[in-house]
Amino acid sequence: MCADPLSDAIEPDCQTVFDxxxxxxxxxxxxxxxxxxxxxxxxDYSDLPDGSAYRALERMVRAGLVRKRE
Incomplete structure (x- = not known):
């Protein structure tokens, strides 16, 4: 059986979530x-500079805590 190449995107590892x-x-x-x-x-709502907010959001997407919508 081969590993699912999307498993990290679907189920992030514990360290990614913890970080x-x-x-x-x-x-x-x-x-x-x-x-x-x-x-x-x-x-604006979190009183963060735009760059910090974007980096944090990307980190949270990788951790599976939020979803990106287009």
């Missing part, structure tokens, strides 16, 4: 999410 949850910007963003927001809105 995201111990990140102050990620925790700030999680606390501000009550509804779907754009990345710019997330930055």
């Amino acid at each position: 995201a949850l111990t990140s102050e910007p990620c925790r700030s963003i999680l606390q501000s999410l009550e509804q779907p927001l754009t990345a710019a809105e997330v930055a």
Whole structure:
């Protein structure tokens, strides 16, 4: 049986999730999410610079904590 090449994207490893949850910007963003927001809105609501918010959001996507929508 071959390994699923998407398994890391579907089920991130524990360290990836832990790293995201111990990140102050990620925790700030999680606390501000009550509804779907754009990345710019997330930055505004969580009082983070745009770059920090984008990096934190990408980290959270990799950890499976949030989903990116186009």
